[in-house]
Amino acid sequence: MSRKKYSVAIRDVIAEEMRSDPSVFVMGEDIGALGGVFGCTRDLQKEFGKNRVRDTPIAEAGYVGTGIGAALTGMRPILDFMYLDFVYVAMDQLLNQAAKLRYMYGGRATLPLVVRGQQGIGRGNAGTHSQSVEAFFTHIPGFKVAMPSTASDAAGLLRTAIRDNNPVMFIEHKALYASSEEVPDDPNFAIPFGKAAVRRQGKDVTIIATSLMVGRALEAAEALSKEGIEAEVIDPRTLLPLDLDTMLKSIEKTGRAVVVHEAHKNNGVGAEIASQIMEAGFKFLDAPVVRLGAKACTLPFSLVLENAVVPGVDDIHEAAKQVCYK
């Protein structure tokens, strides 16, 4: 084990996979000499050269489309997005092309492609650099979607993503890059997709949280504990595939659930999770599932306003009490 930052864990996995598989290469903006705005490709160009760590023009659709062609013909590209907000510029290539080609070609095409980058609040980047894009990619069949909340998960899930033969949207969080923890040194350390992590055990209420919200949910759980409510905190880790079983097992015990994400509440992934829980586990529920997510407005610049839009520890705390009728 080595103590690593989330960003370094990502960088190291890319390097290890590039060492062991010559078909893996990286493309994106400012990833070479700079090593990415957040350091996730730092020094990779020194080790692997400009061919395999390729600075692209500021042409998101162009390099995603180029990555698709490379993936169709035997390569395993990792497409680096400086901010995942920029996927909208490449949406045709991502959702009409990458997501659909295998299906439309009757299964006779394979696209081992990782699209990775960071999203979310935390740097005062305002509306076009702070949003959460996962719902777009869980809605259109074809992508797998991973959202690591810790350094070790980032490493294990990214390795799985790079070795997967499907397009994977790998969603990091800018406010988590500096967080660190012990990460296994094993160059084959991988976390399978579709396996949620139970971050805290509890018998009274289940809190399902993604990405940055996992930490907030754990904080809320500590506060709840002081009031005699023991919350179980579940991090799905991948949204597609989604580990419903682990959530249901928890809810069978607690009878109550809160789903929290940073993305907009309206039509967010939380709605899907809540529905799946109700469809499969209505008999376990003692209260309606409550969803928390960003309010239905563009992410504002002001920190005061940003905090007013995105769920905080207090909001999660309140929601947990609400479903416990406390």
Next chain:
Amino acid sequence: MDKQTILQVYETMLTIRKFEEKALHLFEENKLRGSVHLSIGQEAVAAVVGAYLRDKDYITSTHRGHGHAIAKGARPDKAMAELMGRETGYCGGRGGSMHIADVEKGNLGANAIVGGGIPHANGAALSAQLRGTDQVAVSFFGDGAANEGIFHETLNIASIWKLPVIFICENNQYGMTTAVDSVTSVKDIAVRAAGYDMPGEVVDGNDVFAMEKAVKKAIKRAQDGEGPTLIEAKTYRWKGHWTGDPEVYRTRDEVEEWKTKCPIKRLEKHMQDKKILSLEQIEATHTKIDKLIDEAEEFALSSPDPDPATVLDNVYYEGDK
């Protein structure tokens, strides 16, 4: 062009023509549905490119892609079955006319999003470059696609990385109902190559020998590591954009004028003049291809529909790499 290649190009053009005439007929008889975009009149472009590419080379294609697929080696029977949405079609009935692909044979697919496939050729070329092979990639697209942003992004990337890719714009004078000159900043799309520091050439796309010259030069350039080329093939689609197009945007005279430049008739005349094929041999070739297409129709019509129980197959690749 050597004699054997002339014969190959001729048979490919004839196969495309007769395949599409059959598709139109079947559409009119309600035996197939959806969008069927015909390239009748434009066959020379695909046929010549197909003749000079090897199996291992790549193409990307468009909604008007039957010709490209056939020229890259697609079998008319499996292609026709796909047009009918049958299990035996190239995509098992999941893609239809606008998405015929045969990745193993280097056809990375037709693409129903205008311009959508252009960067995929870049990627195949990058892949060849990274793997150190001498493969080349060709992207076919229309005059309309040359006004999409992705065309410009792709050409820029191909140029800076000197990718072994050839961009072939089939300028058939219209994007749906819109005349190219009413929506395009330049008279010749080929001049846009200059903006990306690559050669751009205007070619008579109905002349197989003019196409031959341009395509050979572009392939050599790609294989010599000098990078991409843009070829603009001026041509014309004889049929409507879609089956049922009222064609209010052009005159019958214009269509008839272009029919006099039929690439197939031109080659037939050349072959007779040069004593490559006699009239009898030409007629025999027609009969041979008619039979091939009739068999394709029979194959498609007698093929089963896909099993609804398999509708969720292949959304994802299952299993390890």
